[in-house]
Amino acid sequence: MTSASVPAAELHPFRDSALPLRKRIDDLLGRLTPEERLAMLHQYVPAVPRLGIAAFRTGSEALHGVAWLGEATVFPQAVGLGASWDEALLRRVAEAVSVELRAFHRTRPPAVAPDRGPTSLQAWAPVLNLLRDPRWGRNEEGYSEDPVHTARLGTAYCRGLAGDHPTYLRTAPVLKHFLAYNNEDGRCTTSSGLRPRVLQEYDLAAFRPVVASGAATGAMAAYNLVNGRPCHVSPLIEDELRRWARGTGHELFVVSDAEAPSNLVDPEHYFDDHAEGHAAALKAGIDNFTDHGEDSDTVVGRLREALERGLVSQDDVDAAVRRQLDVRFRLGEFDPELDPYAGIGPDVVNCPEHRELARRAAVESTVLLKNDGLLPLGSARTSRVAVIGPLSDTLCEDWYSGTLPYRATVADGLTAALGDLGGEVVRVEGSDRITLRSRTTGELLGGAAFDVTDWGRAVLTLREADTGRYLCLQEDATLAASTRVIKSWSVRETFHLEPAEDGAVLVRSVFTGRYAAVDPAGGRVTVTAESPEAAERFRREVLRDGTAEARAAAEDADAAVVVLGNHPLINGRETEDRVDTALPAGQEALLRAVAAVRPQTALVVMSSYPYALDWADAHLPAVLWTSHGGQETGHALAAVLLGDAEPAGRLPQTWYRGHDTLPAPLDYDIITAGWTYQYHRAAPLYPFGHGLSYTEFTHRDLRLSETSIDRDGALDATLTLANTGRRAGSEVVQLYVRALDARYRAPRLRLADFTKVRLEPGESRELGFHLPADRFAHWDVATGAFTVDPGAYEIVVARSAEHPVLTAPLTVTGPPPRPRAVIERRVLAADFDEQADSALVDATRTEGDAVTPADPARPAVLSFRRLDLSGAARVEVETAREAVGTGAARLEFRVGDQPVAKIDVPVTGDRYSWTTVVAELSTPLVGVHDLQVTLHGGVRLAAFRFGATDTAG
Known part of the structure; x- marks a missing residue:
C-alpha cells in the first residue's frame, strides 16, 4: 500500500509500528483534546473519528469461559479449576477462553451497547481473592484459601489469556478484586480489618507474584473497605500494585468495579459529593470508571467538575489515559495487519478441542473425599444404577458462566457409559410432585403440578411437571411457569411454602417477601399480600412422594449415586453469603433415606463451596466433590465413578465439621480468628489439599541439599514418588514449611x-x-519488612495439610532478632503483635491506619512484644476522638503486670483531627519488656512514642 492510498489519520506516528510503544502513546495522547481524554475515563470509550480511532469498552467476563455473550465453552468454576492444582491445565483453559473471546470480538456485536464498539478484549479474570470463609457467596470465583496456590494458578490463567507473543496480547487479563474481599453481606459498606501481617503474608501475597511476573495487565478494585478506607481510594493501589509492576515494563491498567465510584458518596458516605469521590479515586489510581452503565455523560461530567474545581489535574487524567492506551496498543487495535490473533473466527467457539478440554478439566478437578472400596463401580454394581437427587439430571449456570451449548448431566454420562456395557440407569430426582389448590377459588396455582426442590433454609423452587419451567414471579406480580434456566441478577423463582392453620400453606416470594393472594372476584393470583393474614391459603396435595420413589429405585439397584449440592444463584451468590455450611435439610433427608436401603451409595456433592458432610462421611462408603463443572460434568463424573478416569483433584480449601464454630464472617484476622489450614486448630472433616486416588503412592527419600542456610540462602529438596498401585494415577505432592x-x-x-x-x-x-x-x-512488625528469623524449621512433604508423609529438619542461621527499638521512634498502633477486641480504621482519607475499640463499650487490648524500653520516662500518643461517647476515653500502658501510664484522650471533634498527648511514666523503665496498650471508649490511636527525657513542648 502506498502512502497516497493511506488515509491521513493513519500517517500519524502513532500508526507507525516500528516506533517504540512509548513514543506511539505519546504521539496519540498529544493529538487527543482534553475533552477526548476525559471521555476515555468511562467504561464506554467513544470513537475519535478524526483520528480513525474506534470505540473501546473495558471488560468482558472470562472467569471459566466467555460469559454473557451467548453460547461458549463452559469450563468448571474457578474453585473447581483450583481443585485441579494443575498450572498447565489452567493455562490451556485460559487459552481456550481467550481464543473464544477473540472470536466474539471479531464476529459478534457487543451484547450491551451496539454503538459502543466491539466486544472487549480486556478479560476480567482471574479472581485472586482468597477463600478465607467458605460461606462467602462468591466462593466459586476464587481458586483457593492459600496465597501460594492462588498466585500460581492465577499466573497460569493470566498467561493463557494473554498469549505468548512478545508484542501483542491475545486478551488483557485483569485481576479481581483488590483487596481482601470475602463477604457479600454489606459488601459496599463493611471494612476488612487487615493487620500488617495478614495484609502482607496473606491478602497481598495472592496478588504480588502475579503482578510481579508481568502476567497480568490490570486489576479491578474491590467493593469493600480495608481498615475503614474504600478500596477504590486505597494507597495500596500505587504503593503495592503498581510498585510490583515496575519491573515488567508496563503499568497496570486499574478499573473500578461496577458502580463502586458512586458508592464512595452513597452508601459509603466517604466523600461529600461525587466530583470529590471520583477525583479521589482517580488520584488513588483508578484509570477507568465502570459506573452508570452506558451513561458516560454522568461520570465524565463529574470528572470534568473535579478538573474545574482543581481536585485533579490534567496530568492525573493523562496518566490514566496512558495506561489505557498501553493496553489498547498491545491488543493490536492500531496494528490490525500485524496482530497475530486478528484472524480468529467463530469456528473456535465450542470446538471439539475445547469440548475435550472441558471434559479433562472436569475430571482433573473431581475430588474423591472418601472411598471404602465402593469406587470405582465394578461390573457387579453397574447392571442397574439409580442416579438420584436434584442435581442428578441437570446442570446449572452461574452468574459468570457462559451459556451452556449443551448439558451432559451425571445421569446422561452414566447412561452413555453403561449403555455399551449392557447396564441400566434409573433417573430419580427425588423431589415431591405437588399441586397447590386455592381455598378461595378451588383452582390449582398455575393450573399445574410442580416438582419441588429444597435448596436450604426453606427456599424452594417449583418446576412445572409438564414443561420443566420454573414458577417465576412476573413483573406485574403474577405467577407463571416461564423460566427454563435460572440465571438472572434478580432471582424471582424461589419461594417459601409456609405452614398455616388447618394444614394449609402460604406461598411467599423470597425475592419480595410478599405472599400470594387471590382476588375473590376474578380469581387472579398476585404476590401482593404484605402479611400472612392477607395471604391466600392453599391446599398442598402430594402427587408423588419423591423420597419414597428414590428409596424404591435405590432398593432395586445394584448401587446408588446421589447428587446433591447448591444452585449457584440461590442461597449463596454475589450479594448473598451463606449462613452456615449445612446441606439443605431436604437433601440430607433424601440422602439418608437412600442410604438406609442401599448401603452401596456414593454421594456426589456438586457445589460452589464446601459443605459439612459429617453424617455422610460417617455412614457412606464413598463421597466425591465437584464444582459446577460445566458442559462436560456428566461425562467426567461417569468416567471417574466407573474407573475410566482417576479422581485427580485435591481440595483447594478446608471443609470444616458441622459442629466446628467458624469465626465471624467479618473477622479478617486469620491469625487471631484461626482461619484456614494455617491457623485453624480444630481438626477439619476434609483438610486443605485432601483427595484420594484409585491407586497408591509412596513418598520416600526426602533429602535436603543443605541442612543449614543463612537468611539469604536457599536449598533444594528432593524426594522420590512411586506409584505402588495397579493403576495409573495423579498425585499432588505438597511441600509445606513450619517454623x-x-x-x-x-x-x-x-x-x-x-x-x-x-x-x-x-x-x-x-x-x-x-x-x-x-x-x-x-x-516483622518491628521492622516493617519481611524477615527470616534464625532458628529451627521443618520441611514437610504431605498429601494434605493434615497428612504429612515425610519431614526434614532445617536450621536457619544468623544473629538473633534484636528487641524492638522504640525510644524516640514512632511506633504505629497497627504494628501490634497481638490484639483483642480492636478494629483497624483509616487515619486519614488518603493514607495511614489507626486502631480503635471494635465496641466502644468494651476495651481493646494491643500487645507489643520485646520492646527495648531502657530509659523511657514518658510516652506521647497520637489520638483522635470524634465526640463525647460512651463514658471516658483513655489509654492505659502496662509493662508486664505494672501500669506505667494512663492518658485521658480529649475530644478533637473529628475522626481525622489528630492531637498529641504526652504523659510521664509512673516509673522509669529499664530493659526489654512486653507492652500492653488498652484503649477505652471512642479513642482512635495512630501511633505512640516513648521519650527518654521530659522535654516535650
Missing part, C-alpha cells in the same frame, strides 16, 4: 511449593523443589 519455636504466632503449616505428577503403575520419579529462604519469611 518451630517462633517468637511470633506462626502458621501451623504453610504451603511453599507443589507439583502434580502422573505416574504409571510401578513408575517412580525423583522430584526436586528449590526453596529460597524467603519461603520461611514472615512480616
